[in-house]
Amino acid sequence: MATTRREIEPGLGAEATGPVPGWGWTESALAMMVFVWGVNFAVVKNALAVFEPLAFNALRFVVASVFVGIVLRVQGALVLPERRHLARIVALGLLGNVAYQMCFILGLARTRAGSAALILALTPILTAFFSMLTGHERPGWRTWAGAALSVLGIALVTGAGALLEGHEALVGNLILVVAAAVWALYTVGARPMVERYGSIQTTAWTLWVGTAGLVALGTPALLRQRWEEVGAEAWGGMFFSALFAIGLAYLIWYRGVERIGNTRTAIFSNLTPVVAMIAAAVLLKETPTGWAVLGAVLTLGGVMVVRSDR
Numbered sequence: 001m002a003t004t005r006r007e008i009e010p011g012l013g014a015e016a017t018g019p020v021p022g023w024g025w026t027e028s029a030l031a032m033m034v035f036v037w038g039v040n041f042a043v044v045k046n047a048l049a050v051f052e053p054l055a056f057n058a059l060r061f062v063v064a065s066v067f068v069g070i071v072l073r074v075q076g077a078l079v080l081p082e083r084r085h086l087a088r089i090v091a092l093g094l095l096g097n098v099a100y101q102m103c104f105i106l107g108l109a110r111t112r113a114g115s116a117a118l119i120l121a122l123t124p125i126l127t128a129f130f131s132m133l134t135g136h137e138r139p140g141w142r143t144w145a146g147a148a149l150s151v152l153g154i155a156l157v158t159g160a161g162a163l164l165e166g167h168e169a170l171v172g173n174l175i176l177v178v179a180a181a182v183w184a185l186y187t188v189g190a191r192p193m194v195e196r197y198g199s200i201q202t203t204a205w206t207l208w209v210g211t212a213g214l215v216a217l218g219t220p221a222l223l224r225q226r227w228e229e230v231g232a233e234a235w236g237g238m239f240f241s242a243l244f245a246i247g248l249a250y251l252i253w254y255r256g257v258e259r260i261g262n263t264r265t266a267i268f269s270n271l272t273p274v275v276a277m278i279a280a281a282v283l284l285k286e287t288p289t290g291w292a293v294l295g296a297v298l299t300l301g302g303v304m305v306v307r308s309d310r
Contacts, residue, residue, distance in 0.1 A: 026259045030268040033252045038275020040245035041113040042283040044105070047237035053105045055225045056238060058218030061097065061211040063242035064250075068204045071251065075200055085193065089205045092193065096186030097210020098217070103179035110172025112286050117276030118153070119176040121299050124266035125150050126184035131261075134188055146305030153298030156291050187266060191257055199254035207250060273299065 047056060072078055081089050108116045125147040193202045256265030273296055280286040
């Protein structure tokens with residue numbers, strides 16, 4: 001039987017149940033992840049102008065899988081999960097990589113990059129809710145007050161996007177709401193595996209499972225992709241998204257879950273919209289409406305309230 005992280009480090013993850021922690025290396029890495037994810041919305045949106053969405057997803061996950069495999073090789077030999085956990089690993093890989101990424105890429109293709117980032121800011125609230133249901137964490141009243149603010153903010157952003165861009169943007173926004181719920185379930189469902197095997201092993205297994213599924217779904221798109229239309233900028237966007245927004249960011253995300261818990265890790269993702277809206281304005285010339293700005297303020301205000309919950 002594989003040696004578990006609990007056996008090696010008995011106190012691992014204990015700080016996830018205590019008071020609000022101070023700033024450390026984990027938080028610094030998560031802040032870097034936020035910057036990468038914020039820029040990634042504009043990078044992916046730009047690349048999708050020439051890439052088939054499912055072909056883009058398949059390619060970047062193959063690259064990300066190779067990257068994580070190299071990291072795993074540097075860290076030590078690959079440890080296989082116990083047979084009784086195989087079904088859970090496969091389910092997590094399909095949920096967090098295939099289902100989430102399909103929703104993410106199809107939703108982003110239909111709406112503005114800034115709106116997409118704000119809608120995915122629902123993730124920490126949903127993570128807190130699912131963590132409560134599973135008994136991982138016990139959110140207090142501040143979490144639910146922050147949730148109410150964030151939901152109101154997302155409603156304003158979604159409504160503003162629908163008025164500005166019509167039915168297509170509304171469909172994209174709703175798909176992204178589903179994406180937020182799927183990622184929250186993935187984060188909460190993976191925590192027992194992270195605590196048992198460690199963040200790198202769990203990230204690698206679920207990523208490889210998801211990559212297999214995304215390549216299978218993306219094969220028709222890869223075959224009909226017009227490769228002559230894909231220039232250096234689009235290829236650069238694909239590699240940026242693969243190496244940093246997936247490979248590196250996933251490793252950082254689960255390191256956060258391992259060290260500071262589900263909700264405190266997820267709350268960092270709600271800072272992503274600030275970076276995303278700036279990046280979208282600079283790279284894509286997206287100008288947010290007044291209602292969208294108000295929605296962003298409410299959403300991020302809700303995040304800060306949740307962050308203060310002990």
